[in-house]
Each structure stands twice: as structure tokens, then as C-alpha cells.
Amino acid sequence: MRKVKYTETNFHDKLSTIIDEFPRLDDIHPFYGDLLQVLYNKDHYKLSLGQINTARNLIGKIAEDYATLLKYICLAYLEQIRQHMARLPSIDPNTRSILICGYPNVGKSSFINKITKADVDVQPYASTTKSLFVGHTDYKYLSIAQQAALFHSIKSFFMNKPLIIVCNKTDLQPLEGLSENDMKLVMEMKTEAMKTVVGQGGESTYDDGAEFS
Structure with a gap:
């Protein structure tokens, strides 16, 4: 104007x-x-x-x-x-947020693609990005609460089948390195999975000292 x-x-x-x-x-x-x-x-x-x-x-x-x-x-x-x-899904106001802005063709979209899960189109000419893009980044791979919430929201669809809880990437975040709250979430998922195994007439192969791989 x-x-x-x-x-x-x-x-x-x-x-x-x-x-x-x-x-x-x-x-x-x-x-x-x-x-x-x-x-x-x-x-x-x-x-x-x-x-x-x-x-x-x-x-x-x-x-x-x-x-x-x-x-x-x-x-x-x-x-x-x-x-x-x-x-967009609701965002915790206490979550750290970063707004990326600047002149055209300085690498804003490329930076967002590198550090978040966003998929922003990148081109050699100016003004490629014409709308707002939101990218999410997991800090130190600690997203157990989100995964636990997802598990509990879909577990009812698999109640007639045995469930196995698998914690991967333990080389990046060992199970014993979890906080008390995160460990509680994992144990709650384990308990629910054990219920499906027992419900099918089987026996649980887990014990309290077992490690997840």
C-alpha cells in the first residue's frame, strides 16, 4: 500500500x-x-x-x-x-516456538525442512513460499507421551489380537535413561499389551527385568 x-x-x-x-x-x-x-x-x-x-x-x-x-x-x-x-493440532503454549522470517531466497524454507518435519517447496527463484508452514521438532527424541497417547487411542481396535510394545532407537535414548514419568507411560503400555496376550489364552513372556529392543 x-x-x-x-x-x-x-x-x-x-x-x-x-x-x-x-x-x-x-x-x-x-x-x-x-x-x-x-x-x-x-x-x-x-x-x-x-x-x-x-x-x-x-x-x-x-x-x-x-x-x-x-x-x-x-x-x-x-x-x-x-x-x-x-x-492444526492444539499446541502447548509452554512449548518452545521459533518464527523464521527474512528476505527472499535466504534459505528459510530449506532451514525449516532440515530442522523440522515440514515439507516446504524450495525453488531457486524468489517468493516460492506463499503460505504459512508449521514444522514440529522432537527435542532429544523425547516424544513418549505423544506415542503413549496414540497407543491408548487406537488400542481398542486391536483388542482381539496380541500386541507387542517395541521401544526402538534405544541407542539414542536408552530405556534406563527415561524419566520416571516416561517410564510409567511405557509400563502402562506394556500392561495393556499383556492383557491382550492373556486374553488370547497365552502367557506373558515379559518380566519386570526384561529389556525392550
Whole structure:
């Protein structure tokens, strides 16, 4: 909107200079008025200056309309962002969040793709990213609470089949390195899995000292 106003001001000033610097027929000596009539035509002269003045006024009106249009476009874009954010899963306000912004073609999207699970399109030209992208990163691979919540939300679909709880990537986060709360979540999942095994007439092969692989 500032660019539109700046452009409108430049055109207005230049056209105003033309109108102001050309002499008014009522202010010039009659000799020059008659000479103008012979060489050009007074009516055409007035008409030309009048058209320049009309163009100046039209540019101002176009700039006003275009600024209003940009305002509504911005409001519509913000509404799209609001709707997009409403579809995102709820985020704990205490979770650390980072907003990445900057000049075009400085690597913002590439950086987001590297450090999060987002999949942002990357191209060699400017303004590739045209909408808001949200990426999530697991800190030190500690997402057991999320996985436990997922397990409990879908376990009812597998109650007629034996379940096995597998903790992978223990080379990155050993089971014994878990916090007390996380270990409790793992044990709760183990207990639920044992119920399905016993319910099928089998015997649990777990013991309290068993390690998960």
C-alpha cells in the first residue's frame, strides 16, 4: 500500500508540475495569446491541459481503489491463515516456538525442512513460499507421551489380537535413561499389551527385568 501511495504521489507531482508551468491563457499578453491561436489553437491547448488534469485525478482515484483492494486481499489472506491455524493440532503454549522470517531466497524454507518435519517447496527463484508452514521438532527424541497417547487411542481396535510394545532407537535414548514419568507411560503400555496376550489364552513372556529392543 505504501508503494501504491508512493507511485500515485510521483505521478501527481509530475503532472501537477506540467499543469502549473504551462501559462494560463488569461494571464498572458494578448500578443502571445493570438500567436498561440495561430500556431496551435487555444481550444486544443485548454483541452490538452484539461486532459492532463483529468489523468491526475484518475490516478488518485485508481490508487485509492487499489489500496482498498489490497486491504481486502490482506484481510482475506489473514483469514486463510486463521483457518489454517484452526486446523492444526492444539499446541502447548509452554512449548518452545521459533518464527523464521527474512528476505527472499535466504534459505528459510530449506532451514525449516532440515530442522523440522515440514515439507516446504524450495525453488531457486524468489517468493516460492506463499503460505504459512508449521514444522514440529522432537527435542532429544523425547516424544513418549505423544506415542503413549496414540497407543491408548487406537488400542481398542486391536483388542482381539496380541500386541507387542517395541521401544526402538534405544541407542539414542536408552530405556534406563527415561524419566520416571516416561517410564510409567511405557509400563502402562506394556500392561495393556499383556492383557491382550492373556486374553488370547497365552502367557506373558515379559518380566519386570526384561529389556525392550
